[in-house]
Amino acid sequence: MSLDKENGPLLRVKGLEKRFNLDQGFLESLKFSSGKLTRETRAVHAVNNISFDVDRGDAICVVGESGCGKSTVARMVAGLIAPSGGEIHYDGERIDGLRGKDLLPLRKKIQMIFQNPYASLNPRMTIGQTLAEPLRYHNPSMSKGALQDKAAAVMKSVGIDPAWGARFAHELSGGQRQRIAIARALTVDPEFIVADEPISALDVSIQAQVLNLMLEMQEAHGLTYLFITHDLSVVEHFGTKVIVLYLGSICEVADTQTLFSNPKHPYTKALLSAVPQLKDDRSNHIRLKGEIPTPINLPSGCPFRSRCPLSDARCASEKPMPLQKDDGSVVACHAVEEERVDALNWV
Amino acid sequence: MSLLSVRDLTVKFSNRTGALTALNGISFDLARGERLGIVGESGAGKSITGFALMNLLSQPGFIDGGQILFEGEDVTQMSKKQVRDMRGNRMAMIFQDPMVTLNPVLTIGQQMVETLRAHRKLSFEEARQIALVKLKEVYIPSPVERFEQYPHELSGGMRQRIIIAMALLLDPKLIIADEPTTALDVTIQADIMELLLEMCQSNQVGLILITHDLGVVSQVTERTMVMYAGRIIENGPTRSIINDPQHPYTQGLISALPQQTQPGQRLKQIPGVMPTLSDMPSGCPFHPRCDHATETCKSQVPDISQSGESFVACHEVHRLQKELASEAAQ
Ligand SMILES: Nc1ncnc2c1ncn2[C@@H]1O[C@H](COP(=O)(O)OP(=O)(O)OP(=O)(O)O)[C@@H](O)[C@H]1O
Ligand SMILES: Nc1ncnc2c1ncn2[C@@H]1O[C@H](COP(=O)(O)OP(=O)(O)OP(=O)(O)O)[C@@H](O)[C@H]1O
Ligand code: SF4
Ligand SMILES: [Mg+2]
Ligand SMILES: [Mg+2]
Numbered sequence: 001m002s003l004d005k006e007n008g009p010l011l012r013v014k015g016l017e018k019r020f021n022l023d024q025g026f027l028e029s030l031k032f033s034s035g036k037l038t039r040e041t042r043a044v045h046a047v048n049n050i051s052f053d054v055d056r057g058d059a060i061c062v063v064g065e066s067g068c069g070k071s072t073v074a075r076m077v078a079g080l081i082a083p084s085g086g087e088i089h090y091d092g093e094r095i096d097g098l099r100g101k102d103l104l105p106l107r108k109k110i111q112m113i114f115q116n117p118y119a120s121l122n123p124r125m126t127i128g129q130t131l132a133e134p135l136r137y138h139n140p141s142m143s144k145g146a147l148q149d150k151a152a153a154v155m156k157s158v159g160i161d162p163a164w165g166a167r168f169a170h171e172l173s174g175g176q177r178q179r180i181a182i183a184r185a186l187t188v189d190p191e192f193i194v195a196d197e198p199i200s201a202l203d204v205s206i207q208a209q210v211l212n213l214m215l216e217m218q219e220a221h222g223l224t225y226l227f228i229t230h231d232l233s234v235v236e237h238f239g240t241k242v243i244v245l246y247l248g249s250i251c252e253v254a255d256t257q258t259l260f261s262n263p264k265h266p267y268t269k270a271l272l273s274a275v276p277q278l279k280d281d282r283s284n285h286i287r288l289k290g291e292i293p294t295p296i297n298l299p300s301g302c303p304f305r306s307r308c309p310l311s312d313a314r315c316a317s318e319k320p321m322p323l324q325k326d327d328g329s330v331v332a333c334h335a336v337e338e339e340r341v342d343a344l345n346w347v
Numbered sequence: 348m349s350l351l352s353v354r355d356l357t358v359k360f361s362n363r364t365g366a367l368t369a370l371n372g373i374s375f376d377l378a379r380g381e382r383l384g385i386v387g388e389s390g391a392g393k394s395i396t397g398f399a400l401m402n403l404l405s406q407p408g409f410i411d412g413g414q415i416l417f418e419g420e421d422v423t424q425m426s427k428k429q430v431r432d433m434r435g436n437r438m439a440m441i442f443q444d445p446m447v448t449l450n451p452v453l454t455i456g457q458q459m460v461e462t463l464r465a466h467r468k469l470s471f472e473e474a475r476q477i478a479l480v481k482l483k484e485v486y487i488p489s490p491v492e493r494f495e496q497y498p499h500e501l502s503g504g505m506r507q508r509i510i511i512a513m514a515l516l517l518d519p520k521l522i523i524a525d526e527p528t529t530a531l532d533v534t535i536q537a538d539i540m541e542l543l544l545e546m547c548q549s550n551q552v553g554l555i556l557i558t559h560d561l562g563v564v565s566q567v568t569e570r571t572m573v574m575y576a577g578r579i580i581e582n583g584p585t586r587s588i589i590n591d592p593q594h595p596y597t598q599g600l601i602s603a604l605p606q607q608t609q610p611g612q613r614l615k616q617i618p619g620v621m622p623t624l625s626d627m628p629s630g631c632p633f634h635p636r637c638d639h640a641t642e643t644c645k646s647q648v649p650d651i652s653q654s655g656e657s658f659v660a661c662h663e664v665h666r667l668q669k670e671l672a673s674e675a676a677q
Contacts, residue, residue: 066531175390201443203387203600204559205388205600211605237610238605274534274537276537278565278604278606
């Protein structure tokens with residue numbers, strides 16, 4: 001076991017599932033059909049059978065369409081919601097079943113930065129209190145002076161004037177709040193940071209500052225990241241590995257360089273083509289046609305098939321399994337497996 | 348007549364000791380159907396500008412001078428009823444924080460129908476049909492089911508699209524979109540931007556697009572304003588702002604983009620941080636962070652002058668441009 005702890009991945013996710021029930025009440029879900037009373041529950045299939053590993057020091061980026069389950073994966077990994085199925089192992093230990101007190105040590109090691117900086121800060125606390133609270137909680141013996149010094153140091157590192165300590169969150173702009181949220185995650189010296197679009201609310205120069213800080217923390221303290229973002233230029237810059245999700249399933253997992261130089265899944269190709277270009281207003285973006293599927297009624301077969309120009313009868317009936325390619329990437333697509341994907345010519 | 352004409356707009360926040368200036372006399376125009384981008388440092392006053400245009404500022408924030416002429420009427424002088432009539436109807440804002448617009452205890456459908464019926468004489472069913480069409484337009488899958496759901500049951504990006512759909516409900520003349528696609532993935536972002544673009548072009552709708560994403564600005568807008576510490580420091584055609592930025596801050600912003608650096612390398616940051624409202628430096632607000640600052644910069648606020656194709660607030664811009672030109676000539 002100890003060997004596994006040393007050499008195994010820091011995080012291992014196996015067959016992860018999450019369903020949200022749509023019908024709240026028991027009575028509401030009762031249906032009278034063909035002379036019988038039956039119970040019918042509709043659910044959002046937010047995450048479906050996802051597996052991946054994160055090695056120590058990795059910055060693994062999760063990308064994919066809005067609603068494809070990125071935040072749900074993040075919240076399960078951070079222990080904030082319970083999976084409906086599958087396993088999550090951290091540092092060789094299974095953590096998905098942990099509750100209450102057993103979660104405490106993990107809460108310090110794994111920190112989460114949330115997507116919405118408006119909702120994640122307590123409006124009744126000053127910025128100083130917001131930052132000192134987790135510190136005090138995890139280090140009950142720290143002196144008041146030491147707490148303040150630490151909070152001030154972290155504020156400076158994310159480009160915040162320590163004098164803001166006395167202000168309340170509502171007095172700050174969106175980007176200023178997000179920097180506080182990032183600072184709060186960093187105060188307790190975590191090992192693993194789950195960051196849900198941490199920098200999309202920030203302007204480019206502060207994005208640069210925060211990304212540089214995260215790179216520094218990675219080098220100096222071996223921090224590991226699970227990083228959700230829509231900004232592919234950030235992924236290319238910061239990520240070591242990329243997971244592409246579609247409708248709660250994995251399309252492609254690859255090293256960043258491999259993914260950008262040689263994307264394989266048709267959805268990955270469309271995604272990369274849609275990145276807005278700075279100096280070129282010709283839109284060469286691959287427009288996905290077809291119905292956008294819904295996680296409420298998961299389609300049969302490949303989740304991407306309704307919008308995929310390469311889908312055929314097999315795609316409609318059989319869900320493609322993630323298969324490893326020669327360059328180490330993992331792709332779930334029948335057309336890729338059958339080597340039909342080079343015929344792709346959409347533009 | 349332009350659709351919107353802002354003159355010397357000043358916004359302050361009162362606090363214990365007096366008032367802090369968040370917008371410092373900004374002026375700009377927007378023609379019918381014109382698409383304007385606003386970019387700049389976080390905290391520079393971009394959202395506050397949007398709130399002021401919509402007459403949405405409330406204590407401790409207030410307008411302390413200036414004019415906002417919208418279709419010839421001064422928004423700052425409007426009665427409560429006139430404001431209610433204008434808001435959502437002729438001028439709509441897509442907020443940076445989706446939960447400002449969405450009521451957590453009402454379903455998406457209830458909120459859309461209510462908004463429609465507050466401004467138009469429609470039956471519930473008529474309003475519902477319009478709402479469903481708008482939901483489809485912003486690429487919400489299963490609109491009929493989503494219509495019945497509560498905001499917290501939707502993903503961040505879905506909420507964002509609902510808000511966009513709500514802003515489009517009443518076919519406004521001016522849309523102020525504050526970070527409308529930050530929460531969206533690039534494929535849907537591209538589709539939504541095309542939708543906004545087409546709407547502006549075919550119905551002559553004006554668009555003010557506030558965003559940090561210079562790629563989006565470059566694809567959608569014709570003109571861009573760069574804000575710093577409550578002032579407009581550069582205003583010009585989007586193309587030239589991106590290819591030939593004039594103000595030292597704008598130059599710093601463009602070079603901080605990840606595209607300008609090798610993967611894994613440190614990005615180019617602008618040194619220092621933007622001053623807080625309570626602690627504004629004298630002279631040019633950017634001077635403590637600027638490589639080119641002179642004694643004049645420290646004591647006098649720069650006027651706006653033309654440089655290249657933009658209007659720029661910088662004492663040294665003409666000298667810097669000359670130096671650049673002579674370097675290029677050698
Ligand atoms: N209620 C308030 N009280 C005091 N100051 C405020 C208040 N609301 C906003 N401010 C200040 O006004 C300034 C402008 O804020 P604004 O929200 O317009 O920034 P922004 O340019 O939209 O930034 P971001 O890109 O981060 O959203 C900020 O310095 C902010 O701290
Ligand atoms: N509490 C909840 N109740 C019901 N459905 C939910 C709940 N939370 C999430 N969902 C659903 O799960 C799916 C995945 O949501 P999630 O927030 O993980 O998406 P995402 O990939 O983070 O999207 P975005 O990029 O828009 O933030 C969506 O269909 C969403 O509506
Ligand atoms: S006015 Fe001076 S300090 Fe301000 S940007 Fe120009 S050169 Fe720099
Ligand atoms: Mg999300
Ligand atoms: Mg803002």
